[in-house]
Amino acid sequence: MTKALIKILETDPHPTLRNLLTRVSHELHKLYFQLHRHAVDYRKDIKELNQKRVAKGLEPLRAPSFMPEMDNFQDPEMSSHRPLAKDARWDP
Numbered sequence: 634m635t636k637a638l639i640k641i642l643e644t645d646p647h648p649t650l651r652n653l654l655t656r657v658s659h660e661l662h663k664l665y666f667q668l669h670r671h672a673v674d675y676r677k678d679i680k681e682l683n684q685k686r687v688a689k690g691l692e693p694l695r696a697p698s699f700m701p702e703m704d705n706f707q708d709p710e711m712s713s714h715r716p717l718a719k720d721a722r723w724d725p
Contacts, residue, residue: 654709680696
């Protein structure tokens with residue numbers, strides 16, 4: 634989340650809080666989608682490799698069971714000791 638925040642603030646140093654949180658959320662969604670795509674491709678590659686290994690009489694490799702989650706993403710939030718105006722420009 635920090636990398637997404639920095640990337641956004643480098644291109645627009647004073648977005649509204651609402652816009653900033655929305656853009657951070659979208660950046661995180663893109664990242665998770667890319668991670669999921671890479672994991673799917675990796676599992677496909679392992680499956681193909683194992684078919685070749687088994688055909689040669691070798692033990693198949695175990696693919697990690699982890700798969701990036703696609704339903705629950707980080708929902709960026711910001712808090713303050715005083716009320717935040719979501720449509721005011723970000724000025725840290």
